[in-house]
Amino acid sequence: MSEPKAREPVLELTGITKTYQVKQGMFAKPKPLQALGGVSLRLHKKDVLGLVGESGCGKSTLAKILLGLENPTSGEVLVDGKLIGPADRQLLARRIQPIFQDPYSSLNPRKSIEEIVSLPLVVHKIGDSVSRQKAVTKMLDLVGLPARSRRGYPGQLSGGQRQRVAIARALVINPEIVICDEPTSALDVSIQSQILNLLADLREELGLTYLFISHNLAVVEHLATRVAVMYLGRIVEEALAGDLFAGPRHPYTKALLDSVLTPDPSLSVPDLHLGAQYPNPISPPSGCHFHPRCAAARDICSTTPPPHLQSGTSHVDCHLFRESADGRSLLPA
Amino acid sequence: MSETILNVQGLTVDIPLAAGTLQAVRGIDFELKRGETLCIVGESGSGKSLTSLAVIGLLGKRLKVGASKLEFEGRDLRSLTRKQMQALRGDRMAMIFQEPMTSLNPAYTIGDQLAEALQLHRKVSKAEAMARAADLLGKVGITAAESRLQQYPHQLSGGLRQRVMIAMALMCEPDLIIADEPTTALDVTIQAQILRLLADLKREMNLALILVTHDLGVVARIADKVAVMYAGEIVESGTAKEIFDAPSHPYTRGLLDCIPVPGKTRPGEPLGSIPGIVPSLIGDVSGCAFRSRCVLARETCSGRIPKRSASGEHTYRCIQETLVSEVA
Ligand SMILES: Nc1ncnc2c1ncn2[C@@H]1O[C@H](COP(=O)(O)OP(=O)(O)OP(=O)(O)O)[C@@H](O)[C@H]1O
Ligand SMILES: Nc1ncnc2c1ncn2[C@@H]1O[C@H](COP(=O)(O)OP(=O)(O)O)[C@@H](O)[C@H]1O
Ligand code: SF4
Ligand code: SF4
Ligand SMILES: [Mg+2]
Numbered sequence: 123m124s125e126p127k128a129r130e131p132v133l134e135l136t137g138i139t140k141t142y143q144v145k146q147g148m149f150a151k152p153k154p155l156q157a158l159g160g161v162s163l164r165l166h167k168k169d170v171l172g173l174v175g176e177s178g179c180g181k182s183t184l185a186k187i188l189l190g191l192e193n194p195t196s197g198e199v200l201v202d203g204k205l206i207g208p209a210d211r212q213l214l215a216r217r218i219q220p221i222f223q224d225p226y227s228s229l230n231p232r233k234s235i236e237e238i239v240s241l242p243l244v245v246h247k248i249g250d251s252v253s254r255q256k257a258v259t260k261m262l263d264l265v266g267l268p269a270r271s272r273r274g275y276p277g278q279l280s281g282g283q284r285q286r287v288a289i290a291r292a293l294v295i296n297p298e299i300v301i302c303d304e305p306t307s308a309l310d311v312s313i314q315s316q317i318l319n320l321l322a323d324l325r326e327e328l329g330l331t332y333l334f335i336s337h338n339l340a341v342v343e344h345l346a347t348r349v350a351v352m353y354l355g356r357i358v359e360e361a362l363a364g365d366l367f368a369g370p371r372h373p374y375t376k377a378l379l380d381s382v383l384t385p386d387p388s389l390s391v392p393d394l395h396l397g398a399q400y401p402n403p404i405s406p407p408s409g410c411h412f413h414p415r416c417a418a419a420r421d422i423c424s425t426t427p428p429p430h431l432q433s434g435t436s437h438v439d440c441h442l443f444r445e446s447a448d449g450r451s452l453l454p455a
Numbered sequence: 456m457s458e459t460i461l462n463v464q465g466l467t468v469d470i471p472l473a474a475g476t477l478q479a480v481r482g483i484d485f486e487l488k489r490g491e492t493l494c495i496v497g498e499s500g501s502g503k504s505l506t507s508l509a510v511i512g513l514l515g516k517r518l519k520v521g522a523s524k525l526e527f528e529g530r531d532l533r534s535l536t537r538k539q540m541q542a543l544r545g546d547r548m549a550m551i552f553q554e555p556m557t558s559l560n561p562a563y564t565i566g567d568q569l570a571e572a573l574q575l576h577r578k579v580s581k582a583e584a585m586a587r588a589a590d591l592l593g594k595v596g597i598t599a600a601e602s603r604l605q606q607y608p609h610q611l612s613g614g615l616r617q618r619v620m621i622a623m624a625l626m627c628e629p630d631l632i633i634a635d636e637p638t639t640a641l642d643v644t645i646q647a648q649i650l651r652l653l654a655d656l657k658r659e660m661n662l663a664l665i666l667v668t669h670d671l672g673v674v675a676r677i678a679d680k681v682a683v684m685y686a687g688e689i690v691e692s693g694t695a696k697e698i699f700d701a702p703s704h705p706y707t708r709g710l711l712d713c714i715p716v717p718g719k720t721r722p723g724e725p726l727g728s729i730p731g732i733v734p735s736l737i738g739d740v741s742g743c744a745f746r747s748r749c750v751l752a753r754e755t756c757s758g759r760i761p762k763r764s765a766s767g768e769h770t771y772r773c774i775q776e777t778l779v780s781e782v783a
């Protein structure tokens with residue numbers, strides 16, 4: 123599986139950093155917390171980029187920057203090769219839409235389904251009331267909600283139905299890119315599978331590109347075409363989904379894959395050989411941020427940040443490897 | 456032969472609501488022996504938490520618990536006073552909840568809370584209790600245990616707090632631990648580590664463990680016995696091997712088809728799904744509660760549903776009996 127080279131990415135991030143100032147006590151001086159430490163990513167049309175990593179590693183921060191809800195401290199966001207500045211938020215919002223984790227809190231309980239789904243059209247001043255009504259009808263049909271539900275309110279819907287409303291709202295202005303931040307983790311498995319099937323169908327039908335954030339590695343393997351693994355604000359490994367699941371390179375990626383509990387009663391709970399302590403993001407470990415938990419760590423890992431190694435379309439940041447002379451593969455270091 | 460620690464027959468939990476009585480748990484049976492892990496699995500609202508709270512006696516007075524048998528170590532829990540139940544809880548049986556922050560007091564140190572858990576039930580000095588606390592923190596994989604004793608709950612990560620809760624549950628060396636979604640709020644790597652810890656401790660201490668979860672992967676890896684709950688009933692039960700190798704109830708089979716399984720489901724192909732939603736359990740409930748979502752439902756599914764035996768202790772509730780062979 124190799125990607126055609128000529129294709130331009132629809133979305134490109136280069137060296138995105140985000141630093142928050144956080145107070146740890148009432149009188150303490152704020153300290154910098156680097157939520158993102160230089161993230162570079164490219165999404166091509168119809169890619170599903172799975173973004174995985176522990177709670178607090180910066181996934182949602184990245185999503186908020188892409189949605190224009192936060193400004194990066196440094197780095198660039200490009201859509202179709204065009205640099206997006208702070209003034210271009212509207213443009214960003216028209217082309218990139220979100221679906222969030224919690225279908226309970228992300229919908230306004232006092233607005234009807236019709237009002238909720240048509241809101242993006244109103245905000246962006248698209249069409250008139252007749253065309254908006256038509257658009258809502260089309261969207262409800264697309265996401266598998268009965269036409270009569272347009273007069274209903276979120277409180278009358280189940281979790282899965284609410285997530286369908288959230289999807290309809292995200293798609294009504296024809297975005298190209300959809301940011302899914304844990305879109306099914308609040309749902310029961312029988313409902314989760316319906317939403318995953320729907321997202322897959324919509325990608326085919328509408329040619330959508332997804333950034334798919336999830337804790338559930340089995341779900342990511344099922345849906346993603348590429349996977350990026352994040353640790354403490356950095357992408358430590360990125361590859362085609364098939365390659366990453368077949369041959370993970372970074373020790374943290376390996377631990378993540380080992381932690382997937384497939385429903386096989388002949389197996390027990392795996393031993394991850396992983397330190398338990400999640401580092402404090404305000405004072406991250408020296409060298410490779412992962413070294414205090416890494417079973418493969420060497421002396422250099424605690425002193426020197428790992429190299430950024432590229433091979434083909436994948437990359438890994440780790441001292442265990444080096445690039446081959448032709449730059450096409452990685453060798454043990 | 457190992458002894459039966461817990462015997463629950465015909466357990467019901469009724470919740471009076473303005474709209475009528477919610478029959479949240481509708482006559483469930485299970486037994487647990489020392490050294491066994493029972494996983495109760497089902498979707499949200501199926502009655503898993505109420506079942507565990509009923510066993511440990513932590514349901515509010517408003518909720519009505521019924522049972523034809525509710526025996527723990529040969530004692531009839533239905534006949535115990537509140538005081539006697541309190542004496543049992545935290546001593547012979549202990550509970551671990553999903554969100555440890557709600558069961559830890561933010562105003563007291565970890566050490567004080569662990570020590571209190573022991574001193575409530577045993578005549579030991581504070582120093583002795585602290586020593587046992589440090590010992591157990593080490594056992595649940597917390598390094599620098601002595602200094603952790605001085606810390607407050609908010610100074611610990613979610614994974615560490617859950618380890619503290621496990622240590623607290625172990626303070627009096629209970630015979631039964633009930634853990635309700637103990638790893639649901641945790642990262643996947645921490646989840647695997649906590650589950651492994653629970654499994655190891657259970658074996659080492661020969662405990663009985665009830666683990667409540669909605670995650671079939673967790674169930675397969677840790678359960679000896681499995682009870683699948685749907686709408687307040689156990690619709691299928693058996694050993695982990697029986698349930699996963701020969702799922703017999705249409706709901707169990709539907710659930711297993713819904714989850715992507717690396718190496719089994721093909722990436723990108725549609726997953727199975729169960730149409731519809733869980734029915735209301737308010738007022739009169741009769742017949743099979745799954746029938747509004749079941750592809751095999753017929754007329755007779757609204758009548759009495761027999762409990763069928765698939766093999767050994769493997770049973771399921773359904774009018775159909777040929778399901779096992781259909782699976783193959
Ligand atoms: N507004 C903010 N102010 C200060 N710190 C923040 C803010 N938002 C996020 N952070 C911090 O930035 C880091 C990354 O947070 P983020 O929400 O992106 O994590 P995440 O990967 O989405 O986690 P989860 O899986 O729990 O959703 C965390 O340490 C978090 O505490
Ligand atoms: N205190 C309560 N008051 C009213 N309804 C409740 C209460 N506790 C639980 N229920 C209801 O009982 C049913 C079963 O709940 P629960 O045992 O918590 O489910 P589970 O743990 O399987 O998700 C649900 O319909 C729930 O809404
Ligand atoms: S750089 Fe070193 S510590 Fe970091 S992941 Fe690689 S081996 Fe482990
Ligand atoms: S009793 Fe009927 S409705 Fe219920 S699971 Fe069996 S076939 Fe389906
Ligand atoms: Mg997040």
Ligand SMILES: [Mg+2]
Nearest residue numbers: 503504635636
């Ligand atoms: Mg529950």
